[in-house]
Amino acid sequence: MKIELSDKLKSFKPFLFEELYRKERAERAKGKDIISLAVGDPDIPTDRRIVADAVKEIKNGRNHRYPNTKGNENLRREAAAWHKRRHGLTFHPHDEISILIGSKEGIAHLPFVVMNEGDTCLIPDPTYPTYRTGVVLCGGKVHDVALEEKNGFLPDLGKIPQKVVDRTRLFFLNYPNNPTGAGATLDFYKDLVKWARKNNIVIAQDAAYCEIYFDEPAPSILQVDGARDVAVEFYSSSKTYCMAGWRIGWVVGNSKLVCALNQLKENIDSGPFNAIQNAVAYGLKHHEKIVPPIRAHFKRRAAAFCAALKANGWQFPDPKGSCFVWARPPVRCSSMDAVYHMLEKSSILTAPGSGFGKYGEGYVRFSLTEPDVKLKEVERRIKTLDWSSLRK
Ligand SMILES: Cc1ncc(COP(=O)(O)O)c(C=O)c1O
Structure with missing residues (x-):
């Protein structure tokens, strides 16, 4: 054959x-x-303390059963507690946070929950390549948005043609930025949220590098008033705790989007190993050390x-x-x-x-x-x- x-x-x-x-x-x-x-x-x-915690969790038979797709309660609660300490924001662990098998997985699946065939997604150029994956698979169109050195590698929203904006459902961004190393300010996020609300566009801000900042702590887009109406943010334990091989991330923000992504994933995966989720929860609990x-x-x-x-x-x-x-x-x-x-x-x-x-x-x-x-x-x-x- x-x-x-x-x-x-x-x-x-x-x-x-x-x-x-x-x-x-x-x-x-x-x-x-x-x-x-x-x-x-x-x-x-x-960190050896996270590894030691994981070893303990692996030996616990309760962790050997199926996890649930949206992640275990321990990790979702620790993630919520961390966002409260880090950004002063309260998220409900039940419907505003969902655990991912690494943030890459959630990023690739998100377009399926907001885009129909022919809809447009804005993707930065240069970009982290995975933003295209889900868009291509769900028959969406990509419109590249230039990140230029002269603009501090931030997108110039005014340069995106209005007829493209009108067809756009989703905009992926990531700050601190891969590949340019640029940062975004809260003022930039304020403008972006205002623009996204006006144009009915979902913002997916990928915060994989949010803890690797060199001066001021990197802000969260969700700190902007009204951001929760239009935005989700992706987090990752890969760089934050040097746990790239363990595969844990989470999505946080607009509950309709968080729950929709989880609903899709329930039909695809069964979530990451509970022992590893608990080890990441330990990392979040002891983050400041x-x-x-x-x-x-x-x-x-x-x-x-x-x-x-x-x-x-x-x-x-x-x-x-x-x-x-x-x-x-x-x-x-x-x-x-x-x-x-x-x-x-x-x-x-x-x-x-x-x-x-x-x-x-x-x-x-x-x-x-x-x-x-x-x-x-x-x-x-x-x-x-x-x-x-x-x-x-
Ligand atoms: C910008 C960006 N987002 C997401 C990811 C994926 O991270 P994870 O290991 O959580 O899947 C990476 C990995 O290199 C990345 O560079």
Whole structure:
């Protein structure tokens, strides 16, 4: 039998990072000592107290039964308590918070609950690629919204054509931003909420990097009056607690959207392992002890790495948060030329800005999620890199 794959599947290109992993493996097979700063996968191990709690929870037979899709009450209550401490906001754990199998899962499913075939979703450019997934699967259209350096990598709402706005049901954003490292202010969120309410558009603000900020704590869009009428926010334990492999996230905000997403997911998954949910609940409960050293670590790394890049002619605004540096190489060239040049001449693998969208062209993304010794070695290699062959 000849198996025919669906048109929908064919419309997906391989996930950007899979392509990069493949390239890295091929170079390693040639015997090269590749250092990869291409993906944002934190190297810092999960706090030993969270691990110890997880071990205890794994041994508890009560956790061996099915979880429920929206997440266990312990975790939803701890998430609500954390939002109260962190943002001064009260969320009902029953219908304003739902647990996800990593925020990526919820992000990919959200379009199904608000979009019909032909509806438009606004997606930033450059972007985190998963925002497109659900939109494409539910037959929606994507309208790219430029994030430009001159605007602090914030979208210019006035530039989105009104006829696009009229067809739009959903707008994905993420601050602190992957890939640019930019931050959003509460004033920006106020304007955005006002605009979204006027135009009847759901806002999905992805706060995966909200705890990796370098100056002021990153605000939540839900702090804006009226935001709960139009917005949900996605949270993740992956970067906050360096638990990327454990797969827990949550969605919080507008209860109609939170419950609708949960209703959809009840037909797809049965929620993450209760032992792991309880371990994340432990992390949230002890957040103020566990997270500041992680944040300080990323801040120190970013300061040292940015200084080294700038000393070698790279140009960029300093990141406000996240674990990324988004920079233009010392000579004007395409993102791919820059990435191949670094890979071939210095065995450094980075992510090409153009892979995140057309407005990413000319940039390279460095992910500071490798141990400090490796980052120092990258700094050393960058210093010796000769860019003259790419000078036009
Ligand atoms: C902007 C952004 N959102 C969401 C995610 C997914 O995080 P999670 O591990 O919670 O699925 C990532 C992961 O890299 C990300 O960069």
